[in-house]
Amino acid sequence: MSLKNHKVTDLSPFILGLLLIGGCAVSGGSGQTVLEDQSAVPVEEPALTETEPEDMSWESLKPKEQEGAEEPEQPSPRILASLRLTDQGRELIEAGRPDDAIRILERAINLDSNNGRNYYYLAEAWIMKGVLRQASEFNNLAGQYLKGDPEWEERVIKQRRRILNKTL
């Protein structure tokens, strides 16, 4: 088989689905944009629960039917299962239980390692635990996997600033 036949999926079907639901256009921004933002004057971020969107429940993560819109590609069962765990992990972070959250989120990664939210929440859990080196690694991964989702990219940047502020 020649290399030209290699099919490389740039975004998981789920992320595509989410973008369609949210009406978000794929950003043309590049990694450079993120770095420029990072060099801006650090601003103290509010706590996670305040910065989170209102509805971050499992229901909000599921692809929803939209009138007139093309039906988004259905995420695989494995991705859906992973997302359920992501949601559980987020709830545990909100409940102030970072260790339990990490345990769940690690399992979510085992099911779907392309879901950038897992890395974002893992970074959040490690911030809570005060282990900033790990938080930083997970934040980088979140940035890598959530590229193209402006809303999440912004959250990742804010999280990075918080890590930097705590490190300094």
Add this chain to the structure above:
Amino acid sequence: MIRLFKLTILALLVLCAVGFIYCLKLAGDIQDRFSGRRWSMPSIVYSDSTLLYPGQRVNRNILDEKINRLGYFKVDHRPKTKGQILSKRDFIEIFLHDLDIPSQNRQGLPVRIIFTDDQIHSVENLNTGEPIPILELEPEEMMRFFGPEREQRDLVSIDQIPLHVVNAVIAAEDVRFYKHHGLDPRAIIRAFLVNLRHGSIRQGGSTISQQLAKNYFLTPERNLPRKIKEMFISITMEFMYSKDEILEIYLNEIYLGQKESIAINGIGEASHFYFNKDVKDLTVSEAATIAGLIRAPNLYSPYVNIKRCLDRRDVVLQIMQDNGWISSEELINSLKSAIKASGYRYYRRKAPYFLDYLSVQLSELYSPESLESLGLSIHTTLDTQVQIAAELALEKGLSRMEQNNPDLIKDEPEKRLQGAVLVMQPKTGYILAMVGGRDYAVSQFNRISSAMRQPGSAFKPFIYVTGLDSYHGASMLSNELQEMYNLDGTEWRPKNFSPVAEKYISLREALARSVNIPTVNFALEIGLDRIVEKARSFGFSTPMDPYPSIALGAFEVIPLELARGYCVFAADGLLPYPLSLKEVVDEEDRTLEQKHMNIKRVISPQKAYMMSSFLRSVVEEGTGQGIRGWGISAPVGAKTGTTNEFRDAWFVGFTPDILALVWVGFDDGSPIYGTGSSAALPIWAELINLLPQVVSGQWFNMPEGLVKRSVCRESRQLALENRCPDILEEVFLEKNVPDETCTIHKGFLPLKDIIKGVKDVFKKP
């Protein structure tokens, strides 16, 4: 006369008082001993829990086995209580046990799991009819820390032991157990007469309580003082504990056989050793067989002499019938039934090499005494479905090799062909399975965590990754021998495994086809010291010298470290810490230890993606193509390895979800007459085929900072559209995109394209 009577009474009173005081002292000893054994809680090691969800692909056989090991018992009706299961081809209805793991508690509930072909169609709560999106099966108990040496002992409570098993033991050892108070005068008289007749001690007449007293408190020799002490202990014990309590301890302690160095203690463990089943599932005949062993386990063992074993069983059965514990019909049927021992091969410690590896880590945290007595729950990353698949695939692969080549067959068990398998989750570093050798009973040496073997070509990816700052997949490497390669002061000449005609070969192809000379030339070009330094950053701890032969993996590595190094390619450039222990929880559910995934950046995500892409070519068009013949169609990155004189064969393969390393070789370095492709690859493929649930079929997302360009296969320069006849897609670091277009096909149009163009002109209406 009256005075004599008074003196006698006084003497008796004094004797009673002394006896009473002695019994009081013994009572203290008994309590200490029993509380040290019976009520001290051994720590238990658990596997990871198992997730089930609709749409998940499953291996039904392996899943069914897992459910069976979790202690669910089959019923032919809808399950009504926890632990029952109704199993059909297309569905199972199971009343789940309670789930009690760190951070999660769930009451047992009845669920129905419907299967379509090889996947779960739906999971629903049988009480409410509601669908369950994700279901967690409880962890599996792997081992208990029991005794000074950790041993596997299946402890059973008296309530779990069927009446016919209890009766069989009583029939064999102490028919009047429930009638006497620790001593059985009738049995003593009978034993006395037998011994008198033979002029030597032939029969002991010991009750179950006396046997327990002997085993727990006394030395094995037979003499009068010891016998008297045994009687006192026995009587005291009977005053202190109920008959059922004494019997329970006895049944869990009793010695019932031996497998090599492993003692089989307790009826629960013996049930598995002899019949591969739980004690609750023993038939009358099987119960009588095990009970019959108590007298002399290694004499009456079905593995030693089946005739003696049958005779002894029949004696026990007859006593059971004589006492009305089984009917005449049951007796006849049981006497007719053959003894079908499961065989040694079915009895083995669960995941023994993994547990050894874990125990070493636990020993740094807890003393053996703590592990024996604190009742800790130790949660691990082990996935028993993956573990069993790895054990099966390894044994099958090694046996197949021996069948195909009788030269590999060795008579001595410790010299047999060996192999090892490690399965990890590359992103988290979870060790899902570890098989450190072919047969733990023969060799406890863990070839995954302790062996040091040459990796051969399996090391090449670490050479190539070192040069990725300035090289890419289309870089052309020389396939010609240089003047001299210096190896510690002597000349050394590498050879290709098979002839390669090209003078130049692309980096991607050199890795995919595992060509040696270009790899050595490349290593020399980028610098051997740099390679050693880079390899160290991947976690290799074994000695490594900057000789040209390092390019061909001519030094030793620990397989665990090799697998961990490969994880970096499958984990965006992050090196994970290999995790086996997850959590330690005490009896009150307090978390004492918690280990999380720990990652460290080694290379950029871009380089990791490039490496995974190169290693995918190994499977698509290189030495790993064989896995397609094994029916694996998912995208896979992999590398084979074969060392000089066929001493070692390696295959390390990964997807974004899983990474598995397979090694095959002899411990003494004898040749296996096979390569990584022919010996290790089939084992890897069979392992993956057994585990449809672990591979998602996805490939890695290309990170930012990389670009894809079309290149000419011949020149490996940027392709000219309608000029270059064979075009490939290559991935480049943005900074490394070549700007030179194909010089071979520049300036002329291939003849076939000219003809096609002419044809197209005439076709147009």
